[in-house]
Amino acid sequence: MMKKLILALIPSFFIVLTGCKNENKADAQDIEIQAVSETPFKEVTTLEEISRLANHGKLHEAFAKGDMKSELISANEGMSFLKSTTIYPGTGNEVEIDFLPNDSTRVWRVTVTNRSNKFHSKTGVTPGMTLEELNAINKIPVNFYGFQWEFAGAVDFNDGNLTNDKLFVYLKTDKEVPKEFIGDAPHSSLDEKAKELKLYVHKIIYEAATAEPL
Known part of the structure; x- marks a missing residue:
């Protein structure tokens, strides 16, 4: 049993x-x-590092798939197209990555706008930085071009500390722009009337590679 x-x-x-x-x-x-x-994702805050990751196909190491959007965008009045990936689209921390028109695996440029954007250049230039702060980093007073044209507020570093062939910075003002600052003429950041504009860094572009003319 x-x-x-x-x-x-x-x-x-x-x-x-x-x-x-x-x-x-x-x-x-x-x-x-x-x-x-x-x-955890790799902490990335600079345009240069974003460019490096994108060139190696490793953006997923720093950003979730749902935080990125890729598409083909037209250029040269619709005659050319290029791949563009946007990180955090539609937010204050939006980053735009444009790839070369003739090579969608290589980064052409990385762009940030918005005064409160957390992404910045490793050179120390940050969105929202004042003109005085920019001059302090550059060590030499910068010049800037006038407004209401294609390259409005573009900065000339005057061979200062920030001068290189990959960094492009654009200034903006929230005040009404006087007539003398409208157009493509350059202006000194030491101009007293320029100081009254309370200019700040509005756009930063890191150009990782030179694109052929579109």
Whole structure:
């Protein structure tokens, strides 16, 4: 009788044991999935690093898929097209990455606008920076071009500390622009009337590569 009872219990024992193993396996899988989902993204705040990651196809290491949008955009009045990826589209921290028209794997330029954008250049230039702060980093007073044209507020570093062939900065004012500051003429940042404009950094472009004329 005892032998029959033991034999009868053996299948139940294996069922329980198998169930435990399956539960343990499921728990391990849940833990593994949770660990993957909780893997922290690489902290990236500079345009230069964003460009480097994009050139190596590794933007996913710093940004979630849902925070990026890629599309083809027209250029040269619709005669050419290029790939563009936007990080955090429609937010104050939006970053636009344009790829070369003839090579969609290589970054052409990375652009940020918006006074409160957290992304900046590794040179220390940040969106919202005042003209005085920009001059302090450059070590030499900059010049800027007038407004209401294609390159409104473009900065000339005058061979100062920030001068290089990859960094482009544009200024903006929230005040009404006097007539003398409208147009493509350059102006000194030391001009007293220029100081009254309370100019600040509105746009930063890091040009990673030179694109062929569109």
